[in-house]
Amino acid sequence: MxxxxxxxxxxxxxxxxxxxxxxxxxxxxxxxxxxxxxxxxxxxxxxxxxxxxxxxxxxxxxxxxxxxxxxxxxxxxxxxxxxxxxxxxxxxxxxxxxxxxxxxxxxxxxxxxxGKKIGAYCQTEPNAGSDAGNMSSFAEEKENHYLLNGEKVFISNGKIASVLIVLAKTKIVSEKPSKGIAMFIVDSDTSGVSIGRSEKMMGRNCSSLDEIIFKDVKVPKENLLIPAGGKGFKEIMKEFNSERCGNSSFCVGFAQGAYERTLKYCKERIQFGKPIAQFQGINWTLAEMAIKIQSARLLVYDALFKEKKGKMIAKEASMAKKNANEMAIWVCDQAVQLHGAYGYSTEYEVERYYRDVRGWSMGGGTTQVCLNRIAYELLK
Structure with a gap:
């Protein structure tokens, strides 16, 4: 298809x-x-x-x-x-x-x-995850620059990045806090930028998730990407659609990889005189895994082809992400189960697929935030 x-x-x-x-x-x-x-x-x-x-x-x-x-x-x-x-x-x-x-x-x-310079997207803070409007990072406007102070956490590739895309408030808008958020380009070697702790995660051990601290960082005015107010925050949030589609596709890929390893194992593993794939309880599970992977893939491509035609895909990207996140967790869990005790062993790798895929439902908007967005688009 x-x-x-x-x-x-x-x-x-x-x-x-x-x-x-x-x-x-x-x-x-x-x-x-x-x-x-x-x-x-x-x-x-x-x-x-x-x-x-x-x-x-x-x-x-x-x-x-x-x-x-x-x-x-x-x-x-x-x-x-x-x-x-x-x-x-x-x-x-x-x-x-x-x-x-x-x-x-x-x-x-x-x-x-x-690839000479790697970028890191700096939005999440200790008290501002899904609630971006609650961020406390602030960039005070001066004559020739902005003075940036704040702390970001769970930043992908933060410690190896040279270019930081930073969200920070430049003004306080009490009735709608997100209206005060602007976006800046910050070079990581700027004085006042430092790397804090790197999180030790359940999975995705090869990728770093880091704390980045900004203390009296002078950001040139020419590095302001989007000013606060107007449609600024909406424009910033549009870029989440690309990340959500990429996130969804990673989940489809991880699920596909875990499924292929499981299918091969079930064809080769002999119990009670025949491959376990021949038992109905096993082959039905394999069939369900294949259905869910393909269904998730189709939702992703539904969003992508609409985006290609210039359509706004906030709803479709959120649907794809929510579905793919939960599908991949289920498929990888079944992969571990069908491998039996071997699935819990690092030898067969499916346990790593499970650990790695579990984190994708948090990045780029949690599944609950995706549901909120879907409902908003349906009801507006």
Whole structure:
């Protein structure tokens, strides 16, 4: 079904990513998991493949890819059990491309597209997760700069990022706090920027989630991306649609990878004189896994093809994410169960798929926030 929707170029890109993932990534995943990080060679490889600048226009050194290409990339990399710096590829690069002026694009996008500089999207705070309006980071306007103070947490790739896309208030709007939020580009080597603790997570051990502290950071006025007020916050939130579609595609990929390993195991595992895949209780579960994966994939592509036609996809992206998050957790849980005790062992990898996929339902808007957004779109 998906093949009938994809262009020849989309299919060629998918095949290219799959070959790369199987050849260059899959053999090393266990080692990287033990080491607890992606090596520099990983970022070098995905940069050389053009993945870091996938959504950056060609005129700024990128690939000029589409959201469909992003979904393909995320699914194929998730399938072998790794992630890419999604917030760099989507939220950071797209924020500068869509919201930045020509000077900002020329100064930042070429190095971000090449992988020379990695971006981190800095929104979450200790007391402002889903409730962005409750953030306390504040950028006080001065004559030639903004003076930024605040603390961000759970920031993907924070400690390796060179470019920080930072959300902070520039004014207090008591009746609607989000109206006071602006967006800035901050170079990580600016005086006053420091990295705090790195969170130790249940899964996704190769990716860092870091605390970033801003203390009297002078941000040049030319680095203001979106001022507070007007439609500013709405424009900022639009970029979540790309991250939600990428997040959903990762979940589809992780589920697909766990499913393929489970299908192979069930065909080979002999109990009571025959492969366990021949038992109805097992093969029905395998069938349900396949149905749920394909259903989630179709919801993602429904959002993507509407986005391609220029439609606003807040509802569709939220539907895709909520469904894919919960589907992937269920599929990976079943993968562990069908492996029996081996599923709980690190030897067969499905336990890692389960641990890694569990966190995707928190990033880019929780499943509950997605339900809120869906309901809002339905009722407005």
């Amino acid at each position: 998906i093949d009938s929707l994809l262009s020849t170029e989309n299919k060629m890109f998918r095949d290219e990513v799959r070959r790369f993932a199987n050849r260059e990534i899959a053999p090393h995943v266990k080692t990287w998991e033990k080491e607890g990080k992606y090596p520099d060679s990983y970022y070098k490889k995905i940069s050389e493949m053009g993945f870091m600048g996938l959504l950056v226009p060609e005129e700024y050194g990128g690939e000029g890819g589409s959201m469909i290409d992003l979904a393909i990339l995320c699914e194929e990399m998730g399938r072998v059990g790794v992630s890419i710096p999604l917030t760099h590829v989507s939220a950071c690069c797209r924020s500068i491309e869509h919201l930045g002026n020509e000077d900002q694009k020329k100064r930042y996008l070429p190095d971000m597209a090449s």
